[in-house]
Amino acid sequence: MRTSIRQQLIEALSGAGGEFLSGQTLAEIIGCSRTAIWKHIEELRKDGFVLEAVRNKGYRIVSTPEDITENDILFGLETDKFGRNIHYYESLGSTQKAAHQLAYDGAPEGTLVITEEQTSGRGRLGREWYSLSGKGIWMSLIVRPDLPPQQAPQFTLVTAVAIARAIEEITGITPEIKWPNDVLINGKKVVGILTELQAESDKISSLIIGIGMNANHEPNDFPPAVEQTATSLFIEKGEKIPRARLIQAFLKNFERYYSIYVTEGFRPIRILWESYAVSIGKRVKATTVTGVIAGRAIGITDEGVLRIEDDEGVIHNIYSADIQQ
Template identity: 45%
Template structure:
């Protein structure tokens, strides 16, 4: 594995340059091949400084997600029963769904270092580079009626928002239904996919993607105005295992609360964290588009929108534009 050997050689001389010639001689490959391997390492989150005259030196490594560290940080929790740490997958949702169909119990957690086809709501793709984010899916078997599935989406948004605020102290809010925003820019994706039988949920796969340590160069230009990361907003690297552990702890607490007391407490928490409410906006629903002011959630989890004529309508599925200034 040339990549691993290059890192080993650079680590042998911390913060010092190692010439391309020395690396080429040690690995018995051309200097052009060394350069290509360096570029591959950089795409995986390694920061390597290159000098035409001096060679290469390792400045920083991506935070590594390891099973011992995760288990240590999850001590005292009961929800997660097994963790599968994977290197590269198409989507953690796909892996979790296959395992759920095979009978994987509630609390099976799939985490990947890299997704090649990460996806969000409405089939959108999700930028998921190696070593820089949290890309995970959790198998749930809540045994509740199918119509209550949207409530779990809102619960996941509250859990993730509370978790990220605790890890970073950043001002993070929820845009309905489950987008997390900092200064109007998206930092995470939440996708719950379910399978039902006889109008009850057989299982739910809760997919969570968090842009933790992505830099501006990791995003395609067209996303720079709408997407951001915890690193960009905080100015420093965030330990990814802290993000995973904080989310699981929050989700476990809220999931137990939901099962004991229903949706009421979750609704109150969601409304307190929302950046959507009481601002005039335009919604694009299957029934058509209209303007209105979201005023809260109903007991089912629908967004209550007050229209210009004073009527209040529940909305279960819609795209929402940015709130209007002064609305």
């Protein structure tokens, strides 16, 4: 079978080892016109390939939509600090664990640990986090805010808003946020956030924000335990997601909202968060360590705490719980 021009173009550029190939050379290798090359280059760009074009040199492949190595994330990254120091691994037990060690050893704020696959990924409440190779985004970000430890939970909400915005920018889909840390599309979980703290008595020393995004999973990629409740961006959008672009969009939005939070306080973030919130105004059941509270979720406080009004009109502040609707 004859390979398509597109496929031959990808192969030629990938095989050039990062060197430039002129339009003329590509046209000769593939046996088509230079106009056809140009047209396919534009299509590849639309599909998330990053291709550099330099006059008199030609084209060079910088990254494919599949890649999430350090260079793929750095090329086109619009942040000053977040994601500027990247530790990329093909496989790792947990990015959370590696980031804790790096933070302990003094890694700077903004350091990102990212891997293709986690062999012992962990979720909230001691649960396992299933981290399939090559399809998801499994990463942990080191943040060092000059704030007291009580403000740590707010960062889960800052992160959720940054993720929701990034998903909107890359896919055009507006997700919903379920307090405190789930990002949903059509009622199914697409992203989970795990915020962990290293603190001295009155000050955060570092926050390790772990993010698990189901990016390019197909329906049968999920294990039976979550196949009814989980989804991926690919399933919802019907198109492969350029993971490096999504990571860049998240880092850009995180840097922005973090700066708003530090300079203006949590209120603007709370308003944004509530605009994505799925539970507010609805009846929910919160399972906490001390018992179950049922009632109407009426909002979150400026500390990021969920407020539930029960049937007797009593308002409960929920700091940590599993929420069912």
